[in-house]
Amino acid sequence: MLMGLKRLFAFLTISAIAPGLFAQETAQKAEEGAERWGVNMTQGVTEVSRTTYDLHMLIFWICVAIGIVVFGVMFYSMWRHRKSKGYKAAQFHESTFVELVWTIIPTLILVGMAVPATKTLYDIYDTKEADLDIMITGYQWKWKYDYLGSDVSFFSNLSTPRAQIDNQLPKNDHYLLEVDEPLVVPVNKKIRFLITANDVIHAWWVPDLAVKKDAIPGFVNESWTRIDEPGIYRGQCAELCGKDHGFMPIVVKAVPEDEYHSWLSDRAEQAARIKELTNKTFTFDELYERGEKIYASTCAACHQPNGQGVPGAFPAIAGSKVATGPMDGHLNMVVNGSSKNPAMQAFGAQLSEVDIAAVITYQRNAFGNNMGDTVQPIDILNFKNN
């Protein structure tokens, strides 16, 4: 029995030292390969993302080292200690000493691992003293960004055309990772994200920033980032949120500070202009054309591009009671949402008066509904105020 234990121990020692000698060189080569083939976590563009990457690689190499020892002994045994080679089985078993050794050593390794992890975690949780606050709200299936302290607020939708998803057009480089309105942020500023959701749970994740936080209705979660380099960073919703969970990407555009400020004032002006449009009277064609675009970005995910809906889940608009019934009912449905089906959101708070007027006009006249009527932005405003 003692002989057996000694040999086991000698083996463990040898196999524990060996990987250390090769680890550094292998590590370097592996890292180069990993970057080229896209098989590893990104190092990202923030201090937190780099620290996270380092933690990831540290625990990875610890696992590799343990693996070499354990599998080394195992494969050596499978090679040498076979019955077919006439090897006679030793009968040693039970040793409190060995059991203690392989309980204590892993514990020590874990403590060594826990220390840097704890430090990083505290850093990630330190959301104090931010230069800029952005409210992120998850909706089925898009993101809304509010720049707190300014009038700027907008939705960010997937911009990949449906035809690419349905394989009718070739897919472009950023297939499913592109949006109509990216989140624009300044570099080298501490940005605090306040993350929540309007309907179900979503999760806002951008790998290059190492930010992933659940967006939960009724809760406001906090996270932060400070981006080092200007660039475009892409991510996706990371919590199953229904049908189009795979189709609500995130695009963050990090720009130098002055560019950010001019963008912000442009956006504020734009918002003011859209507000002015509320008092304008539009022709049918203007409304229909604008409505078609709004429909595609806001309604088509559920009601389908052809207005036929999905039986059992999302009602059709073609020939529907609401879209071919009295105007007030239609206004009520779009502005306040459905009281029966929470999937039909209250778009009064999401779209401008112009866009609501346009999309309602479109819905009443497309898909063979042919109601022939229009509604003006000012009507929407009056409806809301009543």
Added chain:
Amino acid sequence: MAHGPKPGITRWLYTTNHKDIGSMYLWFSFAMFLLGGCMALVIRAELFQPGLQIVQPEFFNQMTTMHGLIMVFGAVMPAFVGLANWMVPMMIGAPDMALPRMNNWSFWILPFAFAMLASTLFMEGGAPNFGWTFYAPLSTEYAPPSVTFFIFSIHIMGASSIMGAINIVATILNMRAPGMTLMKMPLFVWTWLITAYLLIAVMPVLAGVVTMMLMDIHFGTSFFSAAGGGDPVLFQHVFWFFGHPEVYIMILPAFGIVSAIIPTFARKPLFGYSSMVYATASIAFLSFIVWAHHMFTVGMPVAGELFFMYATMLIAVPTGVKVFNWVSTMFRGSMTFETPMLFAIAFVILFTLGGFSGLMLAIAPADFQYHDTYFVVAHFHYVLVPGAIFSITAGVYYWLPKWTGNMYNETMGKVHFWLAFIGLNVTFFPMHFVGLAGMPRRIPDYALQFADFNQIASMGAFLFGAAQLVFLFNVLRTVRGGNKATDEVWENPQGLEWTVPSPAPYHTFSTPPAVR
């Protein structure tokens, strides 16, 4: 008085015999394994290429949900209960299970539960589509109408599991042959005893959480609705308080099977029997205090994150003890590599790989990058497929000659092993890469940089699926005939089950055996 089984279908409907019920559990779980597997193949077929080709996102989500539910509750858990039914009485020298009529009932409600669950696929609005973890409010306010049927089928499965667990505890504690002290019990019996306690502790929690959902959906409560003063995160806490022990429910009996097989084929006693028992008990205890590591991104306070991170890392210690013990048992043994041993060795290697990625996931800051990506999918498939499925397969090959009296075809067994081994690694290993590179889980379509690895994974999945047909064919052939097995079957295996004839008579140990 010895008497045999009744003829005809009533044998199976009315049986109170642990061997009959064990066989029914095993066949049922294999059927569910094939059904859940077909759903996995639908998922993999859709993910073969970017773009939507075969199914729409609505149906894709139903497939991921049903695949998970069926594999967990229909394939893995009943298979272990089936093995326990067959082997626990024979291992402790008992004539049958302690509560034979309840045993019959706990099996026979299962087909109804799964018929109800599967029927939701044909309902208006489709089957449950909110993931097997069914997070509220996606599974309550936003769920399809079939969610109510899902809730009731979970209730029935839970009742079945609780009854099965009570039966196993009662059998082990009361019906051991004289001289079979607790610390002489085979490890499979030990691990099942501990698993049964886990089941009794957490299945009511699962029943509770689905009942709260039922109340929210139909009776106007707001447990999980923020608008009504409830808390969607509460759902996750309650669910994972069930869910994490559930993970160990699916792996502890596997530890027992492998601890029986490795010593037999290494011709050497298990290195540390008592430390294996203590390690199993420690893992079971820790399983109750780590649940929120599934929820690192929900926004817990930092103290909570730290507690759950440390507790989770601690699990690596007793799990390591187990792996080291298996390896030391092999070390300087005299090994042969029959099919059960191949599956057992693959279990040790691949389960350890799954353990490594588990350790990585335990590191909370790194988990922010891994969470809800394919890295997690790779992780839990590495612990469940080579963990639970391989150990069940190993157990079936190991005990099949005892059950049927015939030897299975060794060549076909080895073909099955290598196809399954290669298929599984080709399927799940690339998922580590796409996960780290940023592919979220549960998406029906993906960005172009993930295309190559997904294509490889899909091909592996079909290979793995095909391998199971070899298994089915081999088992059917063995049931019908083949070379006669000896009573010992293997070379000097340990345990009372090898002292009875092969095939094991309908009633064994009507008089208790002598235990040294």
